Amino acid sequence: MFILLSIFMVLPVLLLANSEAPNALAFAESAAICLGVGVIGILLTRGSASDLKPRFMFVLTVSSWFILSMLSGLPFYLSDLNLTLAEAFFESTSGITTTGATILSGLDSMDQDLLLWRSILQWLGGIGIIGMFVAVLPFLRVGGMRLFATESSEWTDKALPRMKTLSRGLLVVYLAFSIIAVLTYWFSGMTLFDAFNHGLTSIATGGFSTSDLSMGKFDSNLILLEATFFMMLGSLPFFLFVREMHGQHGVLFRDQQVRLFLTILLVIPALLTAYRYTISDGSLNLIDGYVETLFNVTSVVTTTGYASSDYSAWGPLAFVVFFFLMFVGGCSGSTAGGMKIFRFQLSLIVLREQLMRLLHPRAVFTRNYNGRPVSDEIIASMIAYTFIFLLSLLLITLAMAALQLDFITSLTSALTVLTNVGPGLGPIGGPATNFAPMPEMAKWILSVGMLMGRLEIISVVIVLSPAFWRT
Template identity: 45%
Template sequence: MNRVAARAAIHISAVFALYLSAAMLLPAGVDLYHGNEDWQVFAASAAITAAAALGVAAATHGNTPPASTRFGFLLVNLLWMTMAVAGALPLLISSLELSLAEAFFESVSAITTTGSTVITGLDDKPPGVLLWRSILQWMGGLGVIALGLFLLPFLKVGGVTYFKIESSDIEDKPFERFATFAASLLGIYAMLTVACAICYLLAGMTGFDALNHAMTTMSTGGMSTHDASFGQFANSPHILWIATVFMFVGGLPFSILILFAIRGRYDALRDPQIRVFAGYCIVFAVAVAVYLRVTAEKPFLEALTHSAFNFVSIITTTGYASSDYSAWGPLAVACFFVATFLGGCSGSTAGGIKAYRFLVLFELTMNGLRKLVYPNSVITIRYGDRVVDADMQRAVVLFISAFFVIWAIVAILLGATGLDLITAVTGSLTAMTNVGPGLGDIIGPAGNFASLPDSSKWFLSMAMLLGRLEILVVLVIFTPTFWSR
C-alpha cells in the first residue's frame, strides 16, 4: 500500500463526510420545528464535520491511483470509520449526556444496523436524536459503499469491486452498466422504505413513528423510538405482520430484487440461499408457535404472529422485540440463541453468517464424508447450478473459522470487564452478528446496554464493526503483507 493510495482513500472519506454533514441538517430541522434546543447541536455538528472534511479533502487532493483490491479494503474501512465518528459527534454533544464510549457505541450500533442501544427513556427524547439514529441505520443498511456509489464513478475509481468487498455478494453484477445497477439499487431501497412507512401509517402508527420504523425495518437495523421497541405495538397484529414482511424482504439479496423488479427475472427468485433463508424462518416460527400453543395455551394465530415477528427479526438481525421472548420457555430461548447465528442472504441488509455460507459449508461437509468412502473420487462443490471454486470455498471456511475465534476472544474480553457469562457470550455474539438484543436480564430483549462499563462498550463497538464488514475486510489491513509494497 503506497502513500498515493492511502491519500486518495482519505480524500474520498473526507468528501463522503461532507454528505454526512448535510444529513445532520435533517434532524436539526425537525428539532427546530418542534422547538427543541438540540437543533443547535446538529447544526454545530454539521458545521464542525463540514469544516473538518473540507480541510482534509483539500489537504489530500491529488491523482486517484489505479483501482486495486488493497485500495478497496482500505477505502471500505475508512468510510465506515468516518461514518462512525461523524455519527457519534451530535450524540456526544447533545442533551443525552453520553460518554465518548457511549456515543461511539450508539453510532456504531446504528451504522452497522445492530440496533443495540445505551439510551433509555426513548419515548421522551428529542425527535431530532431519534431521527438521527434512524437515518444512520437507513444509510448503514446498504453500507456506506452502497450509499457512496455515486461518488466513486465521479472520482474515477470504479465502484463495483468495492461494493462486492463490503457486501460479500457472490452474485455477478446484474447489469453491464454500473450506474444502472447503482440507481436501481438505491431506488428500490428507497421505494421499499416509503412503502413500509405508508403501511405502518395505515396500520395506526403516528407519522413520526412510521417514518423512523420504516427506515430501521428496511435496513434491518431495529432501533425504535420507544423503550419497549415493538412491544409498544404488541396489541396490533397488523403492524407486527407488516414489520415481519418488510424485515424478510430486507433479508433478501438486493441484486435478486433488482433482477426481479426491473427485468422481470422470476427465475432469479430460485437462488438457493433464498430457499434456505425462507426455510429456517418458517421452521423456527412455526415450531415455537406450536410450542407456545401447547405450553402457554396461547391461541395459535397469536402465538404465530409473535413467533414469526421475533424470529424473522432475529434471523434478519433486525433486533426488534414484541415481548420478552426469553420468558417463553427453554426451547424458545434455545431456538433464539441458534437463530442469532443465521442471518439473511448475501447482498442483503442483514448480518449474521448468512445462508449461502451454510449452503457451501453443507456441500463441503458432504463432500468430505463422500471422500471417506471414495478417497480417490473427484466431486464438484456446487451452489445451485454453479460450481463453487476453490477461492470461494476457502473464503467460506476462513470466515466461519475467524467468526468463532473472534466471538470467543470478545466474550473473554467482556468477561474481563466484569460481565457475567450469559451477558459476555451473548453480547459478543449479538455484536458479531449485528442482531441487537442478547440474552439475560441485562442485555436481553427487555433490557439494553446502558449499564455496561465503558470498556465493554468499546469492545462491543469493535465487534460490531468487524461483524458488519464481514471480519476479513477489517483483519486484512492489520497484516504486514497488506502494507508491504
C-alpha cells in the same frame, strides 16, 4: 462521504418543527465539523492518483466505516443527553452498522430530533451495506463473497457503466421499499413520526425504535405482520430485485439463498409456537402466539433487533433456539448481518462432498451453487471467515468476562455485535433491557465488534496485520 453525512445531519432539524428539535445547535455544530473534514480531505488529495487497487480499497472500506461511526456520534455527544464519548460512539456505531443495540432508555419521551437521527443513521447504513456487499467485498474476495461477483464488482473502466446502472437500481428499490413501509405503518395506525422511523429501520433491518417497548408499544398483530414482511424484504438480495425490475422475472425465488431463508422463517416459528402452547398448558392463544413468535424469530434471523416481548423468557428450548438463530443472518446482498445463509449452504455442499469421497475415493465431484461452479478459492475464503468469526467471538467473550460480566451476557453480547443482531439474551443487553449498565470499556469493545461484524471481520483483520503494511 463526510460531506454527504453533514447534509443528512441537518435533516432532523429541517424535518421537525423548531419546538421538536431542541438539539438544533448540536446538529449544526456536528454538520459543520463533518463538512470541514470532508472539504479538507478533498483539498489535500486533489490531483492524487485514483487507481482503486485492492490494497487501497481495504483501507478505504475499513477506515471510512470507523470514521463515519465516530463523526455520526457527534450529535449524541453534543446533545443534552450528557453521554460519554464511549456511549455516543456505541449508539452511532450501532446505528450505522444497523445493529440496533442501544444504551439509551426513556425513548418515549426523548427529543424527536435524536430519535430521527438514530433512524436516519440506520437507513444510511443499510444502503451502504448493500453497496458494499454487491460491489466491494466480491472485488476484495472477502469471506466467499467472490461467489456473487458480477461485472459490476470489477473496478475497471469497462465495468463502470454497469456499476452505475446497478447503483441506480439499488437506490430506486431501497427508496421504494422505504416509502411503502412508511405509508403502510401510517395507514395501520402509527403516528406519522413513528411510521417514518420504523419504516426506515425496518427496511434497513436496523431495529431502532421510538419506544423502550420497541414494537410491543403498538400491541397490534397487523403491525407485527407488516414489520415481519418488511424485515424479510430487507433481508433478501437487493440485486435480485433490480434484475426482476429489468425483466428477469422469477430470479428471486429461484435463488437457493432465498428459498432456504424463507423455509427457516416458515418452519421454526410454527415449531416454537407449538412448544410455547405445550408449556402453557393450552392457555396460549394460537393466533397471537404465532404472530408474536413469527415476528421475533424474523427479527433475530434478519438481525433487525426489534422485540415485541421478552422472548428470552419463553422457556429453555426457545432460549437455545434464539441463541443459534443469532448466527444465521439473512441473504448476501441484503441489509441483514449474521453469517449469511449461503455459508451454511456451502458448508453442507462441502460436507456432502467429503462424505461421498469416503464412499467413492476415486470419484470426481463438482460443486455448484445457484448454477455456478464453486472454486476451491471460495471454499477456502469461507472457511477462513468462519474460523476468524469463531476466534473473534471467543476473544470478545473473554474480554467481556474479564470486565466481570456474567457468562450469558458476555457470550450473547459478543455474538450479537458480531452478527449485528442488536439485543443479546443476558440480564444486560437482553430484549427487555439495554447495554447502558455495561462498563465503559465494554462499550468500546462492543462498538469495535459491531464494525468488525459489519465489515465481515477479515477486512478489519487484514488492515490491522503487519504484513499488509510491509510493501
